[in-house]
Every structure is written in structure tokens, then in C-alpha cells.
Amino acid sequence: MTEMENLIVESIKQSTAAVFSTMLDAEAVFEGAAIEKRTPEASDGVVSFIGMAGAWAGAGSLVCSPVMACRVSARMLMAEFPAVDDEVLDAVAELTNMIIGGVKTDLEPRLGPLGLSIPTVVYGKNFKAKGAGIDEWVGATFDWEGERLAVKVCLAPTAAPQAKARPAGHPYAVEV
Amino acid sequence: MESEILVVDDSAAIRKILQRVLRGTGMPIGAIYEAGDGQEALDTLGRQRIDLVLSDINMPKMDGLQLLASLKSSDKWRAIPVVMITTEGGESRVAEAVKLGAAGYVRKPFTADQIKEKLMGFLEAVRP
Numbered sequence: 001m002t003e004m005e006n007l008i009v010e011s012i013k014q015s016t017a018a019v020f021s022t023m024l025d026a027e028a029v030f031e032g033a034a035i036e037k038r039t040p041e042a043s044d045g046v047v048s049f050i051g052m053a054g055a056w057a058g059a060g061s062l063v064c065s066p067v068m069a070c071r072v073s074a075r076m077l078m079a080e081f082p083a084v085d086d087e088v089l090d091a092v093a094e095l096t097n098m099i100i101g102g103v104k105t106d107l108e109p110r111l112g113p114l115g116l117s118i119p120t121v122v123y124g125k126n127f128k129a130k131g132a133g134i135d136e137w138v139g140a141t142f143d144w145e146g147e148r149l150a151v152k153v154c155l156a157p158t159a160a161p162q163a164k165a166r167p168a169g170h171p172y173a174v175e176v
Numbered sequence: 177m178e179s180e181i182l183v184v185d186d187s188a189a190i191r192k193i194l195q196r197v198l199r200g201t202g203m204p205i206g207a208i209y210e211a212g213d214g215q216e217a218l219d220t221l222g223r224q225r226i227d228l229v230l231s232d233i234n235m236p237k238m239d240g241l242q243l244l245a246s247l248k249s250s251d252k253w254r255a256i257p258v259v260m261i262t263t264e265g266g267e268s269r270v271a272e273a274v275k276l277g278a279a280g281y282v283r284k285p286f287t288a289d290q291i292k293e294k295l296m297g298f299l300e301a302v303r304p
Contacts, residue, residue: 022286022287023286078196090188094189094190097263098285104263118234118236
């Protein structure tokens with residue numbers, strides 16, 4: 001991995017640990033880091049995206065099973081969620097906002113100010129998700145109570161730096 | 177008398193967590209109103225007496241900074257303390273919020289103790 005990729009992995013580890021300990025009173029155990037160089041195969045589950053823009057631009061993403069999404073939401077909101085519903089998707093969106101927000105804050109001293117978009121969460125079966133122009137994700141996986149959470153970030157320098165630019169929409173495509 | 181609080185966040189999850197945390201402070205809090213964006217917050221402020229606003233920054237429609245600017249430019253609402261709750265880093269938007277007149281800010285993720293510590297002074301001060 002390059003220095004930047006290692007930096008992103010460390011930021012993901014720190015931010016995920018902080019969010020799990022403060023919001024869930026739980027520990028997400030780091031399992032490993034990897035680089036994804038192509039669009040993942042079709043999958044099932046819950047996937048979230050949040051855009052980042054500035055002198056560097058890209059996105060952050062969380063991927064987990066419906067079971068984990070329900071458990072995380074139950075712990076966050078102190079309620080039972082037997083199935084993925086709007087409240088679960090909202091909780092995953094907020095988890096994404098906090099984890100990737102922490103990564104963003106950690107990276108800003110190196111990359112300059114970055115804006116965050118509003119998160120998007122997708123739940124379904126046999127879908128493919130792809131970010132426009134996003135080819136390489138730096139990711140880390142975590143285990144929590146036997147379920148796996150993947151946290152991924154893709155960032156690249158923009159051609160024309162716009163230090164205060166904020167993404168207006170969601171440059172993602174979901175194929176079902 | 178109890179303080180009336182308005183929680184503004186596009187995330188229903190965060191609004192729910194803040195309701196729970198605020199109730200757990202033990203402070204004399206009356207109604208806790210919720211709004212999903214700045215515009216909804218202004219609508220609520222037009223209908224209810226509010227003593228303290230807790231607002232996210234990054235929201236659709238009208239964001240927290242636009243809400244803050246509206247409150248601080250209003251004779252009726254200027255004195256209401258507004259505490260921002262945000263994932264944003266130390267500079268840029270937080271600095272902008274402070275410049276606009278935010279009474280303080282809490283960074284997400286937060287613990288119940290952090291919220292309590294940050295708001296205790298404001299709740300004492302605004303107690304009607």
C-alpha cells in the first residue's frame with residue numbers, strides 16, 4: 001500500500017473504533033485492510049455512500065449484512081429491529097456520516113478542506129453499486145458480534161481544486 | 177419552570193438519541209421538539225416558545241448554518257442559544273458557525289456525558 005492508502009486505513013480504523021465505542025458502547029474488531037480495484041460482484045445486503053469533495057474528491061461507503069444493520073440500529077436506538085426498515089436505514093446513514101466524517105476530519109490536515117454530502121443507503125438483493133469515475137477503494141473490515149462491516153474510501157486529487165466545493169448530488173449508480 | 181428545546185437533524189436516529197440523552201441529564205426540560213431541516217425548525221419556532229436550539233450543520237433544504245443565520249438576524253429569535261452538532265472538522269464550517277453566532281458545538285460521535293457537559297450551562301442560563 002502507498003503512504004496515502006495506509007493513512008486512509010489508519011483513519012478508518014480510528015474513526016470506526018471511536019464511533020462504535022461512543023455511540024454503541026461496543027468494540028469493532030479490525031480484521032484487515034485491502035484495495036479493491038474493480039467494481040464488486042453483485043451482492044445482497046446494506047450499502048451506504050457519502051460523497052466527499054474539495055481539492056480531493058471521492059466517496060466513503062459502508063457495507064454490511066441486514067442482520068448487522070438491524071443490530072447496530074438496535075444498539076444505537078435502544079429498540080428492537082427484526083427487519084430492515086426506514087429507521088434502520090436512517091441509523092446506517094448516520095453511522096456512515098459519523099465514520100466517514102471522522103475519516104474526513106482526520107485527512108483534512110493533509111488533503112485540505114473536504115465537504116461531505118448527505119448519505120445514501122441502499123438495501124436489496126442481487127445489486128451492483130458503482131461510483132462514477134471511482135475505480136479503486138481502500139477498505140478495512142471489522143467484526144462485531146460475528147457480523148462483518150466493511151468501511152471503504154475512494155479519494156483522488158481533483159483536476160481543478162475547489163477547496164470549498166460541496167457535492168450537490170450522489171454520483172452513484174445501483175444496478176439491480 | 178422547564179426549558180423547551182428544539183432538536184434539528186435530518187437523521188431521525190440522531191433526533192431519537194438526543195431525546196434520550198436530554199431526558200437523561202436530569203435537567204428540568206419540558207417539551208423537546210424535533211425538526212428535520214432548517215425550514216421545519218423555523219416553522220416550529222413560529223409556533224412554540226423555544227429556549228435552546230440544538231442543530232446539525234449538514235442538512236438538506238435549509239442547512240444548520242442557514243438556520244443559524246436566520247435566527248441571528250431575527251429580533252425575535254436572536255437571543256436563543258444555538259448549539260451545533262456536527263461531524264465536521266475543526267475549521268471551515270464550525271468556524272463559520274461560531275462566526276455566525278453559534279453558542280457552541282458538539283462533535284459527532286458524542287457521549288451522553290459530552291452532551292450533558294456542553295448543554296448544562298446553557299440550560300441553566302436559559303431557564304425561564
